[in-house]
Amino acid sequence: MSEAARQTTFIEKNALAVGITGHIIAALVSMITVAGAGAFFSIVYPFSWAAIVIGIYTALKARATAPLKSWRFYAASTAALMPIAGLIAAILLLRYDASSSRKPRPSTIVIVIFIILLMLLFAVISKQNDPYFKSKTASAIMPFHAEQAFAEEFKKYTMENNFFSCEIPAGWDLIREREKDAEYKIYEIQLIGPRADRAPTVINVSYYAKGNQDFIDYKDFLNRNSKNILGETRTKRENYGPVLKVELNKRIAYALERELMVYLHPNTKSDESASIREQLYVVPASEGFYVLHYSASRSIYNNYLPVFERTVETFKPNK
Numbered sequence: 001m002s003e004a005a006r007q008t009t010f011i012e013k014n015a016l017a018v019g020i021t022g023h024i025i026a027a028l029v030s031m032i033t034v035a036g037a038g039a040f041f042s043i044v045y046p047f048s049w050a051a052i053v054i055g056i057y058t059a060l061k062a063r064a065t066a067p068l069k070s071w072r073f074y075a076a077s078t079a080a081l082m083p084i085a086g087l088i089a090a091i092l093l094l095r096y097d098a099s100s101s102r103k104p105r106p107s108t109i110v111i112v113i114f115i116i117l118l119m120l121l122f123a124v125i126s127k128q129n130d131p132y133f134k135s136k137t138a139s140a141i142m143p144f145h146a147e148q149a150f151a152e153e154f155k156k157y158t159m160e161n162n163f164f165s166c167e168i169p170a171g172w173d174l175i176r177e178r179e180k181d182a183e184y185k186i187y188e189i190q191l192i193g194p195r196a197d198r199a200p201t202v203i204n205v206s207y208y209a210k211g212n213q214d215f216i217d218y219k220d221f222l223n224r225n226s227k228n229i230l231g232e233t234r235t236k237r238e239n240y241g242p243v244l245k246v247e248l249n250k251r252i253a254y255a256l257e258r259e260l261m262v263y264l265h266p267n268t269k270s271d272e273s274a275s276i277r278e279q280l281y282v283v284p285a286s287e288g289f290y291v292l293h294y295s296a297s298r299s300i301y302n303n304y305l306p307v308f309e310r311t312v313e314t315f316k317p318n319k
Contacts (some may be wrong), residue, residue, distance in 0.1 A: 022048030
């Protein structure tokens with residue numbers, strides 16, 4: 001066999017195997033709720049399809065067929081665009097004749113190395129898309145005006161009955177509705193910061209006591225706040241990230257990010273809207289749960305994220 005023929009055989013068998021492996025892994029990852037699944041799919045799936053197309057081309061060429069003049073090349077390449085079912089169709093279109101004795105096997109080493117690389121890629125993407133990691137990164141690379149926001153003075157706040165304590169920005173407006181605490185069994189402070197794009201910057205720290213009037217438990221809260229009323233996680237006006245289990249001050253917690261287009265005057269006919277970004281931490285407790293909620297216009301979200309993180313890092317639940 002000539003050097004060119006050996007090279008063609010190597011590319012043929014390994015390109016197909018790599019493409020098929022990547023195709024299956026990308027399709028499976030896209031079906032699970034985990035940080036970075038979408039980004040991983042958008043990188044690996046196109047690469048895998050390209051590898052499959054190269055494998056199809058070399059396989060047909062090795063059979064003394066002109067690939068670009070063969071209907072099998074175009075049919076199999078098109079079918080491979082479809083997850084799983086399309087891949088199966090492509091393989092069937094390309095299957096070797098029963099009389100063919102030339103059935104090259106892929107290199108196990110190549111496949112193992114490729115899978116390891118995919119695992120490393122997934123780990124990196126997942127970490128970069130984790131809300132807690134991203135918030136730390138944003139704090140580390142924040143611009144000068146964001147450092148000014150973070151440098152403002154803080155003061156300690158302790159909720160009545162010692163439900164929780166945390167540090168809050170001293171210069172922000174603090175709103176409490178004490179008369180509703182006992183009635184709704186929701187003990188909450190709302191901190192109002194600078195406005196941008198007609199939308200306020202807000203931090204809410206809340207304790208939902210057992211038997212509160214809004215949510216059964218923390219699972220009910222997460223279920224209702226991780227998608228819209230129709231059960232959708234992505235629309236033209238809304239984008240909900242996955243719920244991630246994290247550790248917050250040595251307590252199990254759940255993190256969620258979402259982007260919303262909200263009406264500024266919901267009780268009027270005005271359609272004036274603002275694009276906001278939100279981050280939530282939900283901390284289960286023995287009798288209820290806690291919620292730390294940050295909301296800001298997308299244009300200044302990262303500017304005041306360090307302020308929210310200061311509140312989060314000093315947050316001490318007492319239930």
